[in-house]
Amino acid sequence: MAKPIVAPLELFQADARTLGVKWSDGHASRYDVRQLRLACPCAHCIQEWTGEVMVKPELIPADVAPLDLEAVGNYGLRVQWSDGHATGIYTYDRLRAFCGCAACGGPKDPLTLGAAKR
Numbered sequence: 001m002a003k004p005i006v007a008p009l010e011l012f013q014a015d016a017r018t019l020g021v022k023w024s025d026g027h028a029s030r031y032d033v034r035q036l037r038l039a040c041p042c043a044h045c046i047q048e049w050t051g052e053v054m055v056k057p058e059l060i061p062a063d064v065a066p067l068d069l070e071a072v073g074n075y076g077l078r079v080q081w082s083d084g085h086a087t088g089i090y091t092y093d094r095l096r097a098f099c100g101c102a103a104c105g106g107p108k109d110p111l112t113l114g115a116a117k118r
């Protein structure tokens, strides 16, 4: 049996560079939007089989921002980015794992998240 999915209840723009998420279990997360972009899990950004990170941080604009957030099924979120990238689906598990608050173990490196995921 799958464990109950912790899902975002509310997504909000905490400030120009920060996406806030309120979770169904009461947790609140804040994400630097560029860090989120770097953590994109799509096949263009992370080599599916090897886990190799293909994102080139130097090519991601400093002011990249989410233009649109769209729920995918009941498990994830598709993000349309201002740099034109829109293929990544951030599963709720993954998004939650990326929470950088002290209770979740502090800031994560977006470029190692994909490798740690499997």
Ligand SMILES: [Zn+2]
Residues within 6 Å of the ligand: 040, 041, 042, 043, 044, 045, 046, 085, 087, 088
């Ligand atoms: Zn991607």
Ligand SMILES: [Zn+2]
Residues within 6 Å of the ligand: 027, 028, 029, 099, 100, 101, 102, 103, 104
């Ligand atoms: Zn947290």
